Amino acid sequence: MVVRQPLTPTEQPLVQLRGIRKRFGSHEVLRGVDLDVDTGQVLCLVGASGSGKSTLLRCINHLERPDAGRVLVGGELVGYVERDGRLHELPESRIRAQRAGIGMVFQHFNLFPHLTVLENVVTAPMRVLGYSRSAAEATAHDLLARVGLAPKVDAYPRSLSGGQQQRVAIARGLAMRPRLMLFDEPTSALDPELVGEVLDVMRGLAADGMTMIVVTHEMGFAREVASQVAFMSEGLIVEQGPPQDLLVAPRHERTRAFLSKVL
Amino acid sequence: MTVLPANTTRDEDSDVVVPRRRPWRWVGTVVSVLIVAAVANSFLTNPNYQWDVVATYLFDPRILDGLLTTLQLTVVSMVLASALGLLLAVMRLSRGRLPRGAAGVYIWLFRGTPVLVQLILWYNLAILVPSVSIGIPFGPTLFSAQTNTIITPWTAAILGLALNEAAYLGEIIRSGIVSVDRGQTEAANALGLSRVDTFRRIVLPQALRVTVPPASNEAIGLLKYSSVVSVIALPELLYSGQLIYARTYETIPVLLVVCIWYLVVVTLLTLLEHWLERRLGVGFRTGAGGDANPRKGRWARWWSGNH
Ligand SMILES: Nc1ncnc2c1ncn2[C@@H]1O[C@H](COP(=O)(O)OP(=O)(O)O)[C@@H](O)[C@H]1O
Numbered sequence: 001m002v003v004r005q006p007l008t009p010t011e012q013p014l015v016q017l018r019g020i021r022k023r024f025g026s027h028e029v030l031r032g033v034d035l036d037v038d039t040g041q042v043l044c045l046v047g048a049s050g051s052g053k054s055t056l057l058r059c060i061n062h063l064e065r066p067d068a069g070r071v072l073v074g075g076e077l078v079g080y081v082e083r084d085g086r087l088h089e090l091p092e093s094r095i096r097a098q099r100a101g102i103g104m105v106f107q108h109f110n111l112f113p114h115l116t117v118l119e120n121v122v123t124a125p126m127r128v129l130g131y132s133r134s135a136a137e138a139t140a141h142d143l144l145a146r147v148g149l150a151p152k153v154d155a156y157p158r159s160l161s162g163g164q165q166q167r168v169a170i171a172r173g174l175a176m177r178p179r180l181m182l183f184d185e186p187t188s189a190l191d192p193e194l195v196g197e198v199l200d201v202m203r204g205l206a207a208d209g210m211t212m213i214v215v216t217h218e219m220g221f222a223r224e225v226a227s228q229v230a231f232m233s234e235g236l237i238v239e240q241g242p243p244q245d246l247l248v249a250p251r252h253e254r255t256r257a258f259l260s261k262v263l
Numbered sequence: 264m265t266v267l268p269a270n271t272t273r274d275e276d277s278d279v280v281v282p283r284r285r286p287w288r289w290v291g292t293v294v295s296v297l298i299v300a301a302v303a304n305s306f307l308t309n310p311n312y313q314w315d316v317v318a319t320y321l322f323d324p325r326i327l328d329g330l331l332t333t334l335q336l337t338v339v340s341m342v343l344a345s346a347l348g349l350l351l352a353v354m355r356l357s358r359g360r361l362p363r364g365a366a367g368v369y370i371w372l373f374r375g376t377p378v379l380v381q382l383i384l385w386y387n388l389a390i391l392v393p394s395v396s397i398g399i400p401f402g403p404t405l406f407s408a409q410t411n412t413i414i415t416p417w418t419a420a421i422l423g424l425a426l427n428e429a430a431y432l433g434e435i436i437r438s439g440i441v442s443v444d445r446g447q448t449e450a451a452n453a454l455g456l457s458r459v460d461t462f463r464r465i466v467l468p469q470a471l472r473v474t475v476p477p478a479s480n481e482a483i484g485l486l487k488y489s490s491v492v493s494v495i496a497l498p499e500l501l502y503s504g505q506l507i508y509a510r511t512y513e514t515i516p517v518l519l520v521v522c523i524w525y526l527v528v529v530t531l532l533t534l535l536e537h538w539l540e541r542r543l544g545v546g547f548r549t550g551a552g553g554d555a556n557p558r559k560g561r562w563a564r565w566w567s568g569n570h
């Protein structure tokens with residue numbers, strides 16, 4: 001067991017990104033991103049397609065390995081350990097333990113199609129956290145009821161609508177009792193009439209105090225739920241602020257150009 | 264709303280749909296029935312088939328022994344080949360250059376040479392390697408034996424068939440694994456599942472679903488080409504038949520007996536294939552098929568390993 005440093009300044013941000021850089025071949029996708037997210041905050045990440053939002057999100061749970069910079073969640077370096085002034089990549093088991101505390105919801109749901117809704121939700125808590133089947137199922141039933149899918153526990157994902165599948169995916173993430181939830185365009189693959197039911201679930205989560213980073217094009221959701229909105233362009237966070245400032249009176253030219261297209 | 268002429272008033276609730284006529288279907292049916300009748304007539308009335316002789320050999324102990332040998336060869340080879348094929352598939356997909364290269368060379372070698380030659384080489388291994396020993400290289404020997412005592416026709420046949428088949432199954436399983444969406448691994452990683460769990464519980468079950476039809480083809484092929492082991496004097500089904508008609512000259516009826524048994528086994532294998540396809544396909548059929556069924560749920564639970 002690793003003894004964690006006590007978080008002396010009590011209001012240390014839950015997520016701290018410092019100088020994150022990532023390149024694919026010759027293309028530098030992230031060019032030194034700094035970002036703080038406080039516990040209980042909802043940060044909406046907006047920006048044009050290809051600006052690096054997904055890559056940034058994937059760096060936070062080390063699905064993508066940054067080329068430079070630091071990711072700290074709860075004051076703990078993600079993916080690395082610092083020894084004699086250098087960052088050494090952690091063994092896979094440690095990285096997996098860190099990921100287990102960070103939920104992630106994908107644009108295309110990525111539910112496991114060969115498992116029932118219930119199995120989708122209980123597999124990771126049982127295999128990763130060592131829950132007993134009865135404990136995992138009890139949690140799963142609670143969460144599925146909370147996202148309004150109690151009658152669908154024994155259904156297979158393919159028989160559900162997109163909105164229902166995404167709600168199962170949220171329940172699957174929550175079953176790991178994460179302290180942070182990452183959402184990558186959770187409603188972009190949905191028919192318009194199904195967007196609302198997913199946003200409702202996310203709104204409920206925010207109200208319960210979950211810390212969330214949400215990549216989205218739903219400006220209505222951002223305005224209503226976000227504590228902060230960050231605008232990303234060409235691998236950098238160009239502007240950040242509370243929604244009433246950033247969405248209403250953007251200071252940066254690029255933010256204005258982007259918002260004029262999506263609002 | 265368009266106004267209909269008075270003489271064509273219609274009641275929309277009573278519209279009747281008339282299916283399109285399909286005259287070629289009828290032609291096809293008539294032709295098929297005629298062909299089947301002609302063939303059946305020839306089978307049943309032509310005395311050269313000697314159905315009475317077929318009946319006497321159908322349960323002949325030599326034939327049944329041969330059938331048992333064929334079944335054992337097929338099942339044992341297929342089981343070993345599946346295990347080795349899975350290993351080869353994983354090696355081919357691994358990041359390490361050495362395992363990838365080794366598996367590639369293996370597949371190249373075993374797919375590239377005739378099984379017949381492989382069998383003869385295994386059977387005559389003693390000529391190439393007189394004795395086999397297992398031990399620490401340049402250290403003590405843990406086990407040693409004369410090659411001739413290990414290589415019997417039976418072990419040579421299993422080695423030849425299984426090692427060859429593994430090359431084919433390896434490629435089939437690999438293509439199944441590759442066909443699974445990358446998002447599946449990604450979601451499993453994000454949940455913190457280990458590599459073994461991700462492969463065994465998430466990727467493999469989905470890969471096997473698409474692997475079943477081609478692998479069943481392989482099993483049926485193996486059942487029949489296992490008759491090549493007659494070159495090393497192992498009497499499986501076909502060879503047992505040949506031994507009989509070499510003396511009695513009842514070639515056609517004995518071969519009919521052999522075919523009947525092959526057909527029986529292939530039928531059973533096909534049933535097994537359908538059953539596997541249905542089980543592994545749970546959750547993949549669109550529409551009503553995806554709905555709850557407690558029996559299917561148990562199977563899914565078995566795959567997820569959380570009994
Ligand atoms: N695995 C990858 N390999 C190569 N290029 C990638 C990869 N992932 C993303 N990219 C590129 O990085 C850029 C940013 O992608 P992404 O983070 O998905 O942007 P966004 O989510 O804002 O649309 C895009 O140009 C994309 O083509």
Ligand SMILES: [Mg+2]
Pocket residue numbers: 053054055184185
């Ligand atoms: Mg994206």
